[in-house]
Amino acid sequence: MQRITGKSRILFILGDPVAHIVGSALLNEHFVARGIDAAVSPLHVAPDDLATTIATLRRLQNVAGFGVTIPHKIRVIELLDEVGARGRQVGAVNFVRRRADGTLFGDNVDGLGFIGGLAKAGVELRGKRVLQVGAGGAGRAIAFALAEAGVAHLQIANRSHARAVDLAAAVAAAYPGCRTEAGPADPAGFDIAVNTTSLGMKPDDADPLDLARLAPSCVAAEVIMTPEMTPFLAAASARSCRIVRGKEMLLAQMQAASDLVGL
Template sequence: DGTLLGDNTDARGFIADLRDHAVDPAGRTVLMLGAGGSARAIAFGLAEAGAASIRILNRTATKAEELATTIVVQFPACRVAHGTLPDDVSAMAAAADLIVNTTSLGMSPNAETSPWPDGLGFDPDQTVYDLVYNPPQTRLLATAAGHGARAINGLGMLIWQGALAFELWTGSMPPIDIMRAAAEDAFGRRS
């Protein structure tokens, strides 16, 4: 009949990895850096998982605003704000329980880049999740860990995305431990 169906495992993979790290997004205030395709999936996943508030920052303010508007329409109980990256990071960072980098800043071969403003710290109660997994320790994650915050890279999300896609295709969940070992061998140890 010409109907095409598709699935996206980004959000489910991200939420599964958060939960593997004993981080439940329900009731949390989230600061998202970036408003591209990955950010869209992550924002929807966080709102669906019960995040109380999502603050979306992007270099192009209109992209952040468009994503925020879309989230509010679908999840009216979730408080959503938007702003400009990096200008509004300082104003929004302190209230965040979970900070998620969905940008490519820090990804190899540009590992020295970071979406986080120089000189701005983190709270030890914050969790910082960087979707980047190559290198395993980005400048953002090193800065977060240096301030005592919990730092998690995106390798677990990649593993869960693959596992969930495999399950969709085959009806069987693959062995996560074997997938994790292979990914860690290829990209380095999990944070």
């Protein structure tokens, strides 16, 4: 049972919206299981209020740090004092540590969590062909992590093709051994299809990729936590594809996030 007192370290997860967030509950379970005196709560922060909110968090002395989710992962960088190597490479941050003097250090553990979730599910990445849909904050982190993990071919599809082209070029420059390019959201011929967009959170969302082109041999991986079974995963499962839920990514990044915020 979690007992919150004046000695507890407090974390927040900043997002807009926040109704879909389950990471706070999972982090709280992580802290309880390990006897860490800390508690997490989502904060619904509109984009126009992000700077004011972060300025306030700097001054709250029992705040250990905060997580950052849609749509703040990229913009938050300009509001921090220091950004780690992965966060700089990716251009997005998802966890921030508040130091005792109120300065803020942020980094990105999205990619580490995603790769860890795939590994736990027994999915081999080295030498594989991967279609990734999405080039936003989470997508950027995952693209670099996939290339670092040794995939042979990474194709990035995005609603804004120019954004996919920019990300593909950045990943190719960092990991020339991985053939990285921008292309259509067509999973035919790929070993793994990854949705890093928010498509699937709402019932009337469009499909992130051409579901009819999923082969039974393709692994379907998701970053969305709520719902756990997105339309993409449901369609993939119906086509006998192996699926990896978004929750697996979050579970795999619990320790990395705890370490980053000093807990």
